[in-house]
Amino acid sequence: MRLQVTELSPGGEGLSSWEGKKVRVLGSLPGEEVEAKVLREDREVVAVAEEILTPSPERVSPLCPLFPRCTGCQLQHLNYSSQLEFKRSKVEQALQVRAERPISCGEWEYRNHARLTAERGEIGFVNKYTEEFIRVDRCLLMAPLINDLLSQLQGRCASTMVSIRAGVRTGEYLVQPELPLPSPATGQPFYHEILLGRRFRISSPSFFQPNTEGAETMIRTLREWIGSAGRVMDAYAGVGTFSALLSDLASEVVAVEESPSAERDARFNLRGLSNVRFIRKKVEEVLPVEGLDVLILDPPRQGCSREVLEAIARAPPRKVVYISCNPWTMGRDLRQLKGFTIERVQPIDLFAQTQHIECMALLTR
Ligand SMILES: C[S@@+](CC[C@H](N)C(=O)[O-])C[C@H]1O[C@@H](n2cnc3c(N)ncnc32)[C@H](O)[C@@H]1O
Structure with missing residues (x-):
């Protein structure tokens, strides 16, 4: 369907309308005309922009090939100053x-915590609208240590979910749950991170920014x-x-x-x-x-x-x-x-x- 996008919702989706229904268009920006594919239709329609016919001046090329399909990021196509x-x-x-x-x-590689889903050993994210599983070999938001561990665990994860947390200042990490693998080591009860020069212990169930x-x-x-x-x-x-x-x-x-x-x-x-x-x-x-x-x-x-x-x-x-x-x-x-x-x-x-x-x-x- 061809859509005119009029505004950006608080959730970061472009908003349009089609046959009297509101349409949320992932990966689109206000002022754009896009060709979109429907992902889900009920009282509202959720669609993903597949071709941008008239790009917004605020548009940049998303760096991740999985954007916006993985639904973890909503704004990679908007320049960072406009995001702010x-x-x-x-x-x-x-x-x-x-x-x-x-x-x-x-702007990138800032996250110290990844919560991922696994299916048949593969690790990824789940599209929140279609529930499609999307294998992720590298997430551009994650700290490099998390991506290192992800690549070591990819294809070998005997669990339905995995949490990877990294101390970006200490080099320590935690993978939960414990996986039956010779390496990398998993199942650590806690790891440490340093904030403003002070060291903190963080256990697996505890919150940390x-x-x-x-x-x-x-x-x-x-x-x-x-x-x-x-x-x-x-x-x-x-x-x-x-x-x-x-x-x-x-x-x-x-x-x-x-x-x-x-x-x-x-x-x-x-x-x-x-x-x-x-x-x-x-x-x-x-x-x-x-x-x-x-x-x-x-x-x-x-x-x-x-x-x-x-x-x-x-x-x-x-x-x-x-x-x-x-x-x-x-x-x-x-x-x-x-x-x-x-x-x-x-x-x-x-x-x-x-x-x-x-x-x-x-x-x-
Ligand atoms: C957003 S985290 C903030 C943690 C901490 N301020 C930080 O920056 O790391 C919220 C914390 O509140 C705790 N919590 C949630 N509801 C609570 C309540 N009613 N009373 C006390 N603690 C609560 C959670 O366990 C969690 O550790």
């Missing part, structure tokens, strides 16, 4: 406030925004990265995290820091806390629960730094935090070539 503008305006739409231009943290340079940019931004602080709470603390790297700025840091695996890592990572205390509980069970200077909130994609937002209203800290990889739930939560002024909104591009964006906001009272 797209993400800035998406954050502004979701938060309904002005945002800075996103800070870039690498997927872009190492990006994690450092987030911590530098946090340090600048917090300045010198009294009592800081690091809510949703993971393996303790923020707590450890902010402890010199605060009189006391309390890290709150519910995952037992992250707790074990954090207790190891925070050893020797006498002003940092770790609590393994849900944030809902710990808040409200009176007399906090700074509350850092870095919840998962679904955002904070109503109990957390209500508890903050009962004992509001002086500053809140809200961090999220989902601008929509972040916008929803910020609108609930009454009595604060949003001073800064800084998107951080941890996910170049994709539609995803990390975002930090500083709120003061």
